Structure formats: structure tokens, C-alpha cells
Amino acid sequence: MYSSILRERSGTFTGTLWSRIFSRNMGGGPRTFPGGLNKWQWKRMHEKKAREKENKLLDQEKQLYEARIRSEIRAKMWGNSDPGEKPTAKPSQSHGPMSPREHIKSLADRFMKAGADDLWNEDDGPVKKPVDNSNSNSIDSSSNSPIDVRRLVSGNRVSTGSYNSNRSFDSRRSRGFSSMSRGRFKRNESSCDEGDDDGFDAKKLDTLSPFSPKFAGKKEKVKSSRNVNGVIRNRGLFGQSQSQRKFRKNDSSTEEDSEDENDGNGKMKGWIDLRRTGSSASLGNHDVKLTKRANRIVTDEELYPPLDINVVREDLSKRKSLENVMEENREPLDSIYSGKRFDESCLSPLTLKALSASGIVKMTRVQDATLSECLDGKDALVKAKTGTGKSMAFLLPAIETVVKAMRSSDSSVHRVSPIFALILCPTRELASQIAAEGKALLKYHEGIGVQTLIGGTRFKLDQQRLESDPCQILIATPGRLLDHIENKSNITSRLMALKLFIVDEADLLLDLGFRRDVEKIIDCLPRQRQSLLFSATIPKEVRRVSQLVLKRDHSYIDTIGLGCVETHDKVEQSVMVAPHESHFHVVPHLLNEHISNTADYKVIVFCSTGMVTSLMYTLLREMKLNVREIHARKPQLHRTRVSDEFKESNRLILVTSDVSARGMNYPDVTLVIQVGIPSDREQYIHRLGRTGREGKDGKGLLLIAPWERYFLDELKDLPLEPVPVPDLDSRTKLEVDQSMAKIDTSIKEAAYHAWLGYYNSVRETGRDKTTLAELANRFCYSIGLEKPPALFRKTAVKMGLKGIPGIPIRK
Numbered sequence: 004m005y006s007s008i009l010r011e012r013s014g015t016f017t018g019t020l021w022s023r024i025f026s027r028n029m030g031g032g033p034r035t036f037p038g039g040l041n042k043w044q045w046k047r048m049h050e051k052k053a054r055e056k057e058n059k060l061l062d063q064e065k066q067l068y069e070a071r072i073r074s075e076i077r078a079k080m081w082g083n084s085d086p087g088e089k090p091t092a093k094p095s096q097s098h099g100p101m102s103p104r105e106h107i108k109s110l111a112d113r114f115m116k117a118g119a120d121d122l123w124n125e126d127d128g129p130v131k132k133p134v135d136n137s138n139s140n141s142i143d144s145s146s147n148s149p150i151d152v153r154r155l156v157s158g159n160r161v162s163t164g165s166y167n168s169n170r171s172f173d174s175r176r177s178r179g180f181s182s183m184s185r186g187r188f189k190r191n192e193s194s195c196d197e198g199d200d201d202g203f204d205a206k207k208l209d210t211l212s213p214f215s216p217k218f219a220g221k222k223e224k225v226k227s228s229r230n231v232n233g234v235i236r237n238r239g240l241f242g243q244s245q246s247q248r249k250f251r252k253n254d255s256s257t258e259e260d261s262e263d264e265n266d267g268n269g270k271m272k273g274w275i276d277l278r279r280t281g282s283s284a285s286l287g288n289h290d291v292k293l294t295k296r297a298n299r300i301v302t303d304e305e306l307y308p309p310l311d312i313n314v315v316r317e318d319l320s321k322r323k324s325l326e327n328v329m330e331e332n333r334e335p336l337d338s339i340y341s342g343k344r345f346d347e348s349c350l351s352p353l354t355l356k357a358l359s360a361s362g363i364v365k366m367t368r369v370q371d372a373t374l375s376e377c378l379d380g381k382d383a384l385v386k387a388k389t390g391t392g393k394s395m396a397f398l399l400p401a402i403e404t405v406v407k408a409m410r411s412s413d414s415s416v417h418r419v420s421p422i423f424a425l426i427l428c429p430t431r432e433l434a435s436q437i438a439a440e441g442k443a444l445l446k447y448h449e450g451i452g453v454q455t456l457i458g459g460t461r462f463k464l465d466q467q468r469l470e471s472d473p474c475q476i477l478i479a480t481p482g483r484l485l486d487h488i489e490n491k492s493n494i495t496s497r498l499m500a501l502k503l504f505i506v507d508e509a510d511l512l513l514d515l516g517f518r519r520d521v522e523k524i525i526d527c528l529p530r531q532r533q534s535l536l537f538s539a540t541i542p543k544e545v546r547r548v549s550q551l552v553l554k555r556d557h558s559y560i561d562t563i564g565l566g567c568v569e570t571h572d573k574v575e576q577s578v579m580v581a582p583h584e585s586h587f588h589v590v591p592h593l594l595n596e597h598i599s600n601t602a603d604y605k606v607i608v609f610c611s612t613g614m615v616t617s618l619m620y621t622l623l624r625e626m627k628l629n630v631r632e633i634h635a636r637k638p639q640l641h642r643t644r645v646s647d648e649f650k651e652s653n654r655l656i657l658v659t660s661d662v663s664a665r666g667m668n669y670p671d672v673t674l675v676i677q678v679g680i681p682s683d684r685e686q687y688i689h690r691l692g693r694t695g696r697e698g699k700d701g702k703g704l705l706l707i708a709p710w711e712r713y714f715l716d717e718l719k720d721l722p723l724e725p726v727p728v729p730d731l732d733s734r735t736k737l738e739v740d741q742s743m744a745k746i747d748t749s750i751k752e753a754a755y756h757a758w759l760g761y762y763n764s765v766r767e768t769g770r771d772k773t774t775l776a777e778l779a780n781r782f783c784y785s786i787g788l789e790k791p792p793a794l795f796r797k798t799a800v801k802m803g804l805k806g807i808p809g810i811p812i813r814k
């Protein structure tokens with residue numbers, strides 16, 4: 004479904020993780036998985052297993068840590084750093100720590116080397132020599148004065164003023180561990196080791212032993228044993244000791260700071276800080292030497308250092324909340340959104356501002372899947388379900404292309420103002436709708452304009468409009484654009500600067516009806532351009548002819564996925580098979596039923612042709628239903644007005660032909676009724692797609708005659724439920740008959756001719772002309788005509804109906 008994003012490049016499928024998983028698991032492979040699981044159950048099962056595994060690993064890590072602490076403490080008790088060795092009575096002099104002076108000198112040497120900046124970390128700072136007040140013989144007690152390592156080793160850097168400690172710390176931090184991994188590292192690295200531990204406080208121990216519950220409650224005891232020698236190994240590198248925090252606050256330490264550290268609990272800090280002055284990388288071998296400290300006596304308290312269970316809890320809760328945040332951001336599998344935000348993309352700030360002004364934050368799956376590819380300038384053929392934001396998916400790259408082109412192009416080079424992005428779409432209403440969306444996205448981009456070139460308006464007015472207003476993005480229907488190209492308006496020269504060519508509803512525009520026009524338009528465009536084709540349906544033939552527009556190495560981005568249904572799960576689909584004669588009775592009945600069950604109803608009724616639409620509209624209007632009509636025979640002004648009205652309102656019925664089937668975004672349509680078979684499977688999907696947009700619910704009903712059943716074969720992979728023909732009460736029947744009787748005969752005759760023309764053009768029904776004539780006659784009687792109206796001879800010849808019984812010809 005949505006989350007399966009398949010990319011095909013030059014015949015090979017590549018792409019995101021999911022596309023790879025699906026291309027492996029789904030593409031040509033089984034649709035169900037062991038245990039009869041479907042792919043989502045299979046995926047969820049594996050995600051759960053991964054989580055469990057991760058938790059198990061964390062537990063193991065804790066246990067290992069505890070074991071390690073215990074074994075090291077045991078070793079200290081025996082006076083040997085290696086738990087496996089025999090206990091020794093005296094500390095080994097050969098492994099004693101180097102003196103602080105030596106240590107600092109080695110650090111200084113290392114830190115002063117060219118390019119050693121990045122060896123500094125936030126722990127580099129004022130340290131002082133630890134005071135040996137117990138049995139340690141390994142520390143040089145002669146030097147008591149505080150030592151600022153940074154000052155010591157980087158005097159010249161400080162004096163030149165080029166060293167910014169804070170900046171250095173931040174950059175270090177940003178390169179370093181995440182807080183979680185730091186935390187975990189801290190636990191692993193902070194083990195007890197031999198060495199001076201004078202002044203070593205319980206807080207330090209807290210961070211050392213976070214796991215074993217038997218250590219809890221020993222804190223007080225430890226406080227009383229501060230004079231016990233002991234160093235926390237590497238703790239200074241990753242732990243958050245008090246002195247570190249203090250140091251971070253004021254990295255150029257004062258004498259006062261140092262004095263504080265010299266007394267009481269601060270005694271050991273000096274030594275710890277000294278150890279903290281370099282990363283393990285910076286310390287190199289010196290660090291190794293330091294860890295091999297003289298043995299010392301370990302008290303009971305130290306043997307069982309207090310476990311701060313709160314630290315563990317905090318760690319775990321942090322981890323949990325992180326998981327929760329991730330879980331929250333994860334979109335449900337049937338959501339149209341991907342979870343990615345627009346501000347994570349590289350759209351220009353003004354576009355982002357416009358998006359957020361419209362309340363648009365998250366990308367839909369198709370936008371997420373295509374945006375980076377489109378912004379990279381690659382050609383793409385994109386397939387995504389209806390109402391999932393394809394228009395925005397191509398408008399955003401169009402805007403960014405214009406922004407880039409305007410930034411780089413010298414306006415004096417162009418004699419005429421250039422059009423950088425051209426969008427072709429099949430209908431006038433769709434062009435206007437895309438233009439409106441484009442204008443909203445261009446709200447903050449001054450000097451960038453979007454214009455339409457659509458039929459039904461005056462040619463001259465088009466030209467004036469194009470010249471007076473800025474227009475770098477042009478949205479056009481093929482016929483009208485071709486008119487302009489062929490009439491040698493300056494559109495051809497303006498198109499020479501074109502960078503991006505987009506074809507919306509690409510399968511329709513590359514189909515025979517439009518292909519000629521599209522080919523002629525392409526001939527006028529520069530060859531060096533990016534091209535994008537979008538549609539909710541892309542049959543195989545269209546993939547083949549897409550080469551007309553796209554480069555050979557284009558991407559194929561399919562957010563629906565191989566083998567997945569192209570319609571929305573949330574849209575209930577049903578089919579009703581009723582005799583043709585009863586269709587004009589059934590439709591009002593269904594509408595009345597829906598209206599009484601749905602407070603805010605909004606219904607679209609699709610009819611096969613404009614004239615049949617007109618007849619249906621007139622009938623429903625006669626029956627006092629709140630109804631509007633749009634079809635190609637209506638003047639453009641009427642079409643625009645009705646389209647806008649239907650967008651804004653509810654409790655309205657729109658009767659329409661296929662002019663409204665594609666792309667039209669009428670929000671919150673509750674029911675789509677298709678009367679008679681659509682021209683093909685794709686058209687069924689697009690008509691149905693007027694409901695259930697933006698992930699909402701919807702209903703669709705296909706009403707066909709028994710002889711149209713063959714068409715269901717084309718939809719057999721879609722979840723269509725057969726529903727019975729309703730019992731029509733005599734009152735409704737009478738009401739329909741009376742209303743039909745009131746309708747002008749010319750409307751009915753036109754409807755008959757249109758009906759005949761439509762079914763004659765459908766391959767399956769047009770083959771057998773005699774049967775077609777019989778069916779047409781039945782239709783004719785069902786709409787209240789006494790006899791079929793005659794055809795013009797020329798028309799009959801064209802349709803292959805001349806001489807067919809039941810088809811009268813005009814004398």
C-alpha cells in the first residue's frame with residue numbers, strides 16, 4: 004500500500020528500505036508469509052522481535068557490568084588488578100601511576116601539536132594535584148598547587164584569542180556520543196580501579212553502580228569511607244561529576260575554584276580531573292599506565308558501592324520516552340502521511356513559510372518519496388493514490404526550480420520573460436485548481452507568478468494576461484496551449500527557457516485522445532529539461548509511451564506498490580446490477596436514502612456523457628433535490644462557478660460527466676455514484692477517488708445493467724461488494740415518471756444520441772451493432788421517448804450504424 008515505495012530505475016527496482024523489502028518479499032514473491040500472516044503482520048512481528056532483542060541485550064549489558072564491578076572489587080581486595088591472579092600483599096611498583104607532572108607534560112606535548120585542537124574536550128580545565136593522605140605511595144605529594152591544564156598547555160592559544168573553549172566543547176559534543184550512548188558508555192567504562200581516592204564521594208559512586216539492587220541503601224556507609232583510596236576508571240572522561248559541571252560553567256578556572264577543590268571532598272577531584280583532561284585518544288599510552296594503579300585496601304562499603312537505582316530508572320525512562328516519541332511520530336500504516344516534516348527538506352524558507360501558513364507540516368507519502376528526487380533534477384514517473392497530495396508533490400519542485408532559475412539567470416539575457424515550469428493537465432477546472440494551490444504556495448515569493456492557459460476563455464485576453472502579470476509557472480490544458488503555439492504567440496519563445504515539464508494525469512494525456520497534442524507541445528520544448536509524470540493510475544502501455552517525455556534513466560516511483568489495490572481501504576465500494584430501464588428510478592431512490600442517513604451529505608453522480616448528465620440533472624432538479632451539473636457542454640463561467648460552489652458547500656449533489664473525474668479536489672464527498680460503466684478501469688478509480696481524499700472515509704457505488712457485467716472483470720482485484728437492487732416504492736416510481744414526463748424532449752433525444760455514441764465507442768459493446776441498437780432503444784423508452792430519434796446520415800456512417808435495424812436515419 005502507501006508505505007511500499009518502489010523505485011525503478013532503468014528497469015531495475017531500487018529505493019527505500021521498504022521498497023527493497025517489498026521488492027524482495029512482494030515483487031513476484033509470495034503475498035502471504037509463513038503462518039498465513041500478511042505483509043504488515045509479518046513486518047510488525049519482526050519489529051517486535053527486534054525490540055525484544057534490544058531489551059535483552061541491554062539486560063545482558065547490565066549483568067556483565069555488575070559482574071565486572073564485582074570481579075574488579077574482588078581483585079582489589081586481594082591486592083591484584085587481575086582477578087585471575089593470586090592476591091599480592093603489596094602494590095606493584097612497576098605498574099604505579101605516572102606522576103601528575105609527567106602526565107600533564109605528556110598531555111601538553113600532545114595537545115600542543117599542530118592539528119591537536121580536536122583533542123580538547125569539555126573536560127579540559129582546571130585540575131589540581133590530588134593529595135595523598137593515606138597509604139598511597141604513587142602520587143607525587145610535593146606539588147599541591149592547582150594546575151590548569153588548559154592554561155599550562157595552551158598559553159599561546161589563549162593569548163592569541165583564537166581559542167574559544169565553549170565553541171570547542173560544543174563542536175566536540177556534537178561530534179560525540181548521543182546522550183543515550185554516553186550514558187551507556189559511562190556505565191561500561193566507570194569501573195573501580197586502584198589508585199588514590201581521597202575525597203571520593205558518594206555521588207561519584209552513584210554513577211558507578213547503577214544496576215544491582217543489593218547495592219541500594221549503602222550510600223551512607225560510603226560517605227563515611229571517603230579516605231579510602233580508589234579511582235574511578237575513565238569516569239572523568241564520560242561521567243558528569245560536580246567538578247565537571249562547575250568547570251563547564253566557568254572554563255577559565257579561578258584560584259578560588261581550585262582551593263575549593265583542595266579541601267574535603269575536593270581532594271580526589273583534582274586527580275579525577277587530571278585524568279579527565281584528555282580523551283582516551285589524547286592520553287594514548289599514558290592513560291593505560293594510569294589505569295594500572297597501585298593496589299590498595301578496599302573497604303566493605305566500597306565492595307558494595309551504592310547503586311543509585313534512580314539513575315537506572317532515569318536512564319530507562321529516557322529510553323522509553325525516546326521510544327514513545329518515535330512511536331508517536333510513526334504514522335499508522337494506512338495513513339497517507341509519511342511522518343516526515345517539510346522543514347526537514349531543503350525547500351526554500353519562503354516556501355516553508357507558505358506551507359506552515361496553510362497549516363501544512365507533514366509530508367504525504369508521495370511527497371516524501373518524490374521530493375528529494377524531483378529537487379535533484381531527475382526525471383520521474385510517479386504513481387500514487389487519489390487525493391494524496393500529488394499536486395503539491397509536483398508544485399513544490401516547480402517553485403524551487405523557478406527560484407533557482409531566477410537566482411541564476413540574468414534577466415537581461417531573456418528578450419521575453421521566460422516560463423521555467425510548464426504543467427499540463429486534462430481539464431480546465433483542474434488547471435484552475437492547481438493554479439490556486441500554486442498561488443498559495445507562492446504567497447511569500449515576490450515576483451514569481453503562476454498563470455493558466457485553458458479553453459473557454461478569449462484567446463486575446465490570455466495573451467494580455469500572460470504579458471501583464473509575472474508568470475514563470477504556466478498551467479495549461481493541451482488544446483489551448485497548442486492553439487497559442489500554433490498561432491505564433493510569443494509563448495514558444497518564452498518556453499525556450501523551460502527547466503521543468505510536468506504532466507499531471509499522465510496516463511490520460513499520453514493516451515490516444517491527447518497524445519498527438521502532447522507530442523506537438525513537446526516538440527516546442529527544450530530538450531535539456533527535467534520532466535515529471537504523475538497519476539494515480541499508470542497502465543503498462545503508458546509506461547511504454549512515457550519515454551516520449553522522460554529520459555531513459557528516469558525513476559519510477561510507485562507509492563502504491565506492486566499487487567496492492569489502487570483504491571483506498573477506507574472507501575466502501577459496492578456494485579448494483581439493475582436493468583437499464585430502472586436506472587433513472589434507482590438513482591433518486593439511492594440519493595434520498597443517503598440524504599436521510601447523512602447529515603452533511605455531498606454526492607457526485609457520474610454519467611457516461613454530457614447529455615446524459617444533463618438529463619439526469621434535469622430529472623433530479625424536477626424532483627426538488629439540491630443538485631448542480633458540470634459537463635463539457637456548459638459554458639466555462641458556469642463550470643467554474645458550480646465547481647467553486649461544490650468545493651465550498653455540503654448538502655449538495657453534483658451530477659457530472661468525466662470532466663470532474665480526474666484531479667478535482669472536492670473536500671468531504673460522502674458518496675460517489677457511477678451510472679453505467681466507465682470508459683475503463685482507470686476511469687473507475689479516478690471517479691471513485693473524488694471521495695475518501697486525504698485519508699478520509701467515503702462510499703462508492705457502481706450502478707450497471709446486467710449486460711454491463713463483463714466490466715466487473717476489470718475490477719476483480721478491487722473490493723467491490725455486490726448490493727441488491729432496492730425495492731422501489733410506487734410513490735418514488737410515480738414521482739420519477741412524472742418528473743421525467745416534464746423534461747423537454749430535445750434533452751432526451753440528445754441523451755439518446757450521446758448514449759448511443761458512448762456505448763458505440765466502448766470496444767465490447769460497439770462490436771455488435773445490432774445488439775447495441777436494441778439496447779439503445781430500451782434506453783430510449785426508459786427515458787420516456789416513444790421512438791428512437793433519427794441520426795444524421797453522416798453521423799450514422801461515421802459510427803458504423805448505417806443500415807443497422809432499429810437505427811433510424813434522417814432523410
Ligand SMILES: Nc1ncnc2c1ncn2[C@@H]1O[C@H](COP(=O)(O)OP(=O)(O)OP(=O)(O)O)[C@@H](O)[C@H]1O
Binds near residue numbers: 668
Ligand atoms: N502534506 C499535506 N498535508 C496536508 N494536506 C495536504 C498535503 N498535501 C496535499 N494536501 C491536500 O490534500 C488534498 C488532495 O491533494 P491533491 O488534490 O493534490 O491530491 P492528488 O493526489 O493530486 O489527487 P488526484 O489523484 O485526485 O489528482 C488537497 O486539499 C491538498 O491541499
